[in-house]
Amino acid sequence: MHILILVAVAGAREKMPAALGDVADRYTIVTTWAEVLAALKADRPDLLIVERTALAQVELAVLSDLEKPGRWPPLLLVDAPVKDAREGIAATRRLTQAAHRDYQIGELYIDTRKKRVRLGERWVTLPPIQYHLLLALAQRSGEVVGSRELLQAVWGYDAREHEARELIKVHIRQIRRRLGLDPEKYPYIRSVRGFGYMLAPPDEE
Numbered sequence: 001m002h003i004l005i006l007v008a009v010a011g012a013r014e015k016m017p018a019a020l021g022d023v024a025d026r027y028t029i030v031t032t033w034a035e036v037l038a039a040l041k042a043d044r045p046d047l048l049i050v051e052r053t054a055l056a057q058v059e060l061a062v063l064s065d066l067e068k069p070g071r072w073p074p075l076l077l078v079d080a081p082v083k084d085a086r087e088g089i090a091a092t093r094r095l096t097q098a099a100h101r102d103y104q105i106g107e108l109y110i111d112t113r114k115k116r117v118r119l120g121e122r123w124v125t126l127p128p129i130q131y132h133l134l135l136a137l138a139q140r141s142g143e144v145v146g147s148r149e150l151l152q153a154v155w156g157y158d159a160r161e162h163e164a165r166e167l168i169k170v171h172i173r174q175i176r177r178r179l180g181l182d183p184e185k186y187p188y189i190r191s192v193r194g195f196g197y198m199l200a201p202p203d204e205e
Contacts, residue, residue, distance in 0.1 A: 003027040004045035004073070006036050008054040040072070049076045074128040076156050103138040106201030108179075108188050110138050119179050119186075129154065130175045133168070137189065137199035146196040172197060 005027060028039055033054075039045070055077070103110040109118040116125050117134065126134065136153040137145060147164040151157070159167075172189055175181070181188055190198045 002043065002045040003047050003049060004036065004039050005029045005049045006033070006054050007031060007051050045073050047076060048073050049078060052077050052079050072128065074132060078157060103135070103141070105138060105141050105199055106188065106203070108199075108201075110135060117179065119181070122180075124179055126175065126178060130171050130178070133171050134175055134189075134199070137197060141199050144192045144195045144198045150196065168197070 003026070007029060008031065028043075028045065030036055030039060036048070102112055107120050110116075111118070112135070115128075115131055116123050117131070118124070125131075132154045133150060136150055147168040148158060148161060150168050151159055151164040158164075172191070176189060179188075180186075185202075187202055188199060190200065192198055
């Protein structure tokens with residue numbers, strides 16, 4: 001598993017190897033977005049970890065490019081790279097290991113090998129974050145999963161309930177739009193007010 005890590009905190013680059021230990025097979029540590037782009041062209045990593053404060057340095061063109069399917073690896077934002085990176089990588093590894101099979105929920109099919117989703121006869125490639133969010137729901141199909149649980153499963157860190165709820169809501173809306181899921185006609189992803197979200201076939205009560 002190759003990890004690309006962007007850190008902006010002074011001294012974090014030197015501390016990172018000791019913090020990561022053997023949790024990653026291979027990792028590259030960079031300090032600028034220019035280095036990130038160069039690393040992506042040279043050797044596409046399995047995961048990109050970005051210290052949250054580094055987002056203030058990113059150019060708008062790069063930020064919008066993050067949403068393009070297949071262009072970027074899964075993105076994990078962390079507040080304290082030295083402390084949080086190890087936990088985030090471990091969570092990503094668990095998610096990857098759990099995603100060894102395909103999932104069928106009604107007419108919704110998730111192909112984990114090609115990282116794509118089919119609804120009926122139409123295949124859709126979701127951006128990495130949205131794909132992993134849908135996969136996390138599919139792995140617990142028929143259960144209500146809280147926003148903080150989803151945040152932990154996909155991003156690898158915890159947050160306040162309100163922050164988690166708002167972030168998940170944005171991505172759920174985008175997943176519905178990309179897949180053409182009308183909440184009234186095709187309510188595959190159901191919002192359970194006050195609790196979280198559930199993925200289930202439309203005809204399941």
